[in-house]
Amino acid sequence: MTNITRLHHALPLSSDVAAATNELDTAVAKAVAEAKAAGLPQGLIVAILHGHAHAETHWMVAK
Structure with a gap:
């Protein structure tokens, strides 16, 4: 994961x-x-945001 900027x-x-x-x-x-x-x-809003965060994290780690 050296391509991730902190x-x-x-x-x-x-x-x-x-x-x-x-x-x-x-x-x-x-x-x-x-x-x-x-x-x-509110739970649906949170679930959607969490899903996008998870997908972006997966994309960053898999890259």
């Missing part, structure tokens, strides 16, 4: 990475708020 070792983050991180965080928060407003059960 962000805490790369601090301070470049402005591009910081902007992308903030944009991702904002988009996820907005999507969760919209899903809640649409009436999706």
Whole structure:
């Protein structure tokens, strides 16, 4: 797993990475708020987010 960047070792983050991180965080928060407003059960929202996190982790490790 030598191709994985550990962000805490790369601090301070470049402005591009910081902007992308903030944009991702904002988009996820907005999507969760919209899903809640649409009436999706909180457990389903958590399950979907967990599934994506698991898939991304698998992709990183398998790469």
